[in-house]
Amino acid sequence: MGRYMLVVAYDGSEYCGWQIQPNGPTIEGELNKALSGLLRQKIEVIGASRTDSGVHSLGNVCVFDAETRIPAEKMALALNQRLPQDIRVRKSMEVPDSFHPRHADTVKTYEYKIYNDKIENPLYRLYSKFCYLNLDIEKMKKAAGFIVGEHDFSAFCSAGSSVVDKVRTVYSCDILVDEFPGEPGRLITIRITGNGFLYNMVRIIAGTLIEVGGGRTDPETVGDIIASKDRSLAGDTAEARGLTLVNIKYV
């Protein structure tokens, strides 16, 4: 019996999130099916991040235990033959039996993308939130500066989370802008790295930075919102399609 780890990318558009549930297809469900078929035994993966419905990934991680003679490194390609096109295993490897993807220190990176223009762009609709208001990038960068550091992020956590300790450290929160030659719109990426994120934290930070960019909230107010620990003062939870889990680093 060995323990194996997979790094998994997916387009979350057509899935009810990571975690298995009765209402529709899930990433976890598709992986269990492909693995059980390949290894001819019942496999149940344990995921690092149970991403919400519609959220994308370039680097979610999961582990499973199996008895097999297939070399760990060959599993990725073999699984991709069995998985739908919108899920791809990017890497497979053996890990120690004691390794648990959620009970380990990690640095996670997320990106939240905003397509900023007067009219939507069909080629970005699946992987970004559309924003009609012209966003002030300098204000967003200033506001992002308040997010960085060790804070109690209660104001940026959706109700219903059972987590008690809401202190997390954000190592960086950058605002990147792609302009396209000859094109009217632009793509704004909020890239955020930290040692852990509360439920919906990145999407609430994105919603708050969009309010700042649109002029509804001053950049300095973001510091006050953090200090208040009051969810009602932060912005809306920005829609799932804009969010991608880019990377999980085990440290």
Add this chain to the structure above:
Amino acid sequence: MGRYMLVVAYDGSEYCGWQIQPNGPTIEGELNKALSGLLRQKIEVIGASRTDSGVHSLGNVCVFDAETRIPAEKMALALNQRLPQDIRVRKSMEVPDSFHPRHADTVKTYEYKIYNDKIENPLYRLYSKFCYLNLDIEKMKKAAGFIVGEHDFSAFCSAGSSVVDKVRTVYSCDILVDEFPGEPGRLITIRITGNGFLYNMVRIIAGTLIEVGGGRTDPETVGDIIASKDRSLAGDTAEARGLTLVNIKYV
């Protein structure tokens, strides 16, 4: 009665191309439906470029004639309320009655995108061709240099085209590379601008440049392929999903 022009963006993934046909939904068909509903009269658009099934657009152009009091500039937003999410009118305006989108001098820009990595990336699968072979960018750039200029592009035209004069001028053919921090893959864009393109010309150029990048053809051979006027010497027609019509400029 007035003549109106629309600039139309679309994700071609779910369509049987621009031109109306019995087998499935088309961009032209969706536009006619939305326009006829909005303007309460039978509208039939004339498109500038009848893109193939699966090809995308950021700037295709069409015109139609209608009797209406709706200001031309307001049509884009009103049409977008009626169109599916993967089609968006980016601009609407009145044009002279004599304007025909195909009988006018134009400069067209296309992009062909290649996702270059060992394993596919689900977030790029709809808008790029996947290429497993590590492509040599410098060789591709060298080969692209042979494409630029006025040439008889018979070698880069699919059989079945009824066009007689196959001389076209390519103004530029650039190879652009996006690398992603911390990510294994990269996105290669072939951006090509010219005064006209033969049937499948950009996709055959892309297929040929991929052969050069993968080491199967020397960059210098591309000059010989053009001179030969022999379709069988050029590369495969690269798949439709990688192609986007970026822009049509009327000059």
